[in-house]
Amino acid sequence: MTSSTYQDIYAVVSQIPQGQVATYGQIALLAGLPGHARQVGYALSALNDASVPWHRVINAKGEISPRSGGGHDELQRLRLEAEGVRFDSCDRIPLDRYRWQP
DNA sequence: AACATGACCATTA
DNA sequence: GTAATGGCCATGT
Numbered sequence: 001m002t003s004s005t006y007q008d009i010y011a012v013v014s015q016i017p018q019g020q021v022a023t024y025g026q027i028a029l030l031a032g033l034p035g036h037a038r039q040v041g042y043a044l045s046a047l048n049d050a051s052v053p054w055h056r057v058i059n060a061k062g063e064i065s066p067r068s069g070g071g072h073d074e075l076q077r078l079r080l081e082a083e084g085v086r087f088d089s090c091d092r093i094p095l096d097r098y099r100w101q102p
Numbered sequence: 103a104a105c106a107t108g109a110c111c112a113t114t115a
Numbered sequence: 116g117t118a119a120t121g122g123c124c125a126t127g128t
Contacts, residue, residue, distance in 0.1 A: 005124075024110050028123095039124050041109040046126075057109080065109040073109095 005033055006043040013044070016056045019084040020100040021093055023060050030102065041065065055079040056100075062092045 008031040016022050022030075024037040033039060037060075044054045045067060055076040059065045064076050077087065085098050 025112085028111085033123085035111075036123050037110045037112090038108080038122085039110090042107095042125060043109090045109050047109095054109085059109075060111060067109050068107095076109095 005031065005036070005039055006046065008032060009040050009043040010047070010052045013052045013054060013057055015102075016053055016100050018053075018056075019098075021056050021058050021080065021085060021095075021098045022100040023058060023062075023095070025060055026100070027057060056083075058093060062095045064091075 009027060012027050012030045013022075024040040027040045028034065028037045031040070040057070044052075044057060047054055064073055066073055077091075080093070081087070085093060087093055
């Protein structure tokens with residue numbers, strides 16, 4: 001792993017405090033990739049490990065993004081709830097309350 | 103080397 | 116409030 005933006009993304013995501021969440025755009029910005037929010041999503045999708053709290057990363061709508069393959073989107077929600085994050089009646093997270101602000 | 107695919111965001115109408 | 120468009124990069128074939 002001598003390369004790539006991915007490492008920067010993983011680094012930022014790893015720095016997300018427990019009980020809080022961050023949006024892809026925010027991760028990209030903190031990782032030094034303003035506007036490259038996509039890469040963040042791809043990086044997480046390529047990730048296949050628990051070394052990074054990827055479940056703390058959500059889309060700009062404050063909702064969990066559906067992933068390919070499907071069937072595991074609920075795992076992310078369960079994990080967030082386990083950390084103290086609550087979802088509203090629309091299955092969304094109030095970013096005004098849980099958004100990670102470095 | 104080229105083509106196709108993929109957890110997105112911001113702007114504009 | 117929704118709908119559509121452009122932009123960006125890494126990975127695998």
